Amino acid sequence: MIRTRFAPSPTGYVHIGNLRTTLFEYLFAKKNKGVFIIRVEDTDQERLVPGAMEGMLKTLQWVGIIPDEGVTLDSAGNVTQKGDFGPYIQSERLPIYKKYAEELLNNGSAYYAFDTTEELSAMRERQQARKLPTKYDREHMRNQYTLSADEVKNILASDAPRVVRLKVPASEEVVFDDIVHGKTVFDCKEIDDQVLLKSDGFPTYHLAVVVDDHLMEITHVIRGDDWISSTPKHLLLYKAFGWMPPLHAHLPLVIGGDKLKLSKRKGDVSTESYRAKGYLPEALVNFLAFLGWNPGTEKELYSMEELIKDFSLEKVSKAGAIFNVEKLDWYNKEYLKCIPLSELAIRARQWFEQAEWFEKLTMNNEQITNAIALERERVTTLAELPAAIKFIFELPDYSKELLVWRKGTLEEVKKILPELKNYLDTISIQEWNKALLEQKIGGWIKQKNYSTGNVLWPLRVALSGQQNSPGPYEIAVVLGKDDTLNRLAIALQKLV
């Protein structure tokens, strides 16, 4: 049984790069009929943001990623835990880490150290100055090996701070076969005696992941490239415990337009910000899936179900991918076009409610939906929809010059528009639909021997009040006959 996990730190929001990693973890688990787990890594008490987890889980739910096990939302939207391998929140597992740290202490794979922060940074400065790799100097610092047995005993008996460090073997190679990078080799000489248990009694990430991934029977550790240099430490830990390590797949990072790691300062790194901008989760998922992966065919539009069907870690590329908003925009437009209209109307609702003019107007849902149909192919995001359809409910002011087609004259408009209004008046409400309007007005234009643009342009401007808009027939249908004639009357007044 394949088991993957997403292990976020609850620091506030879902980073877009993390979302991509999560997506791949999820797709891989689902593809293999496995289990996708969420575990909360809150071992850094200083960076904790209370309540962050709920928001993060909701964001994942929004994109369609729902954990099978671990930390999740119940039907009421509250954070709960489910599954047989809990607790799934690391701060609730402290005794477990303590126990395993002791096991390492006892079998000689780890040791106590007592150095202060100042001593450690002085050590690093000395090493840098001599162009040596910066790592814990076990022979010269204050620890179990350099102090006498009595001294150690006394310190441990006191309340003086102490940490537990991994005892990295002197010379040995750590080799692993990464699913995306292939064979990767590290020399133990380069690996630091990592702190496993901090002086506050909390484990570091390194101890906690290994213990938890093992205990939770994770089969595939899928995470960002930035973890690749930590992997040998983890493998050493598995070895020290005598455990079988899981398989590793290190995903390339999603980077910013400046080729740097996507940073918080440059904005737009949180999934929530894309949601707030009116991007559809389908588009975001599709776009993110194609950052570093592709099916090897020319199919570009993929639903979550299709992704699950076709996903494979072997097709993940090694190079980092730039987050390209233009492509995201394209995906969003594609989904805007194909999501059912009624569904789109529901999803767009919140943006209308945010528009200050919305409350003042009386309009029914059907009319809004019809208006959305007019503009859905013209906007990039849901957020643009209210401004785009506002003209349907409130005719913008415009100058009479706008009524003149670029190949026509003001005189022609003055002649044609009143005639057109009279003609439209003869069309019954029963006939007031797009196909018939098109047919009838088209016939009328032909019969009168006018040029199409000289009729349709002023008509469209009269109905929309805008230089650019959907076509006049569609607008007329959404407006209805009365409103259409009213707006023509307004145009005629301007022409006087």
Added chain:
RNA sequence: GGCCUCAUCGUCUAAUGGUUAGGACACAUGGUUCUCAACCAUGUAAUAGGGGUUCGAUUCCCCUUGGGGCUACCA
């Protein structure tokens, strides 16, 4: 500084020891059209550089260069 890692159009990427190096986004041009969008057609645009191996390399190897990551009692 040390270690790790990556390298095909501007961007996301496909492909193979032998191809006119393909597609998508973006861009440009044309078509359609009352406008914009959409749509259709066409076009511009890439194997970082240098050495090998080979009949032949973009593909395999080495070096250089460049990018990125890690180098915490953060994850």
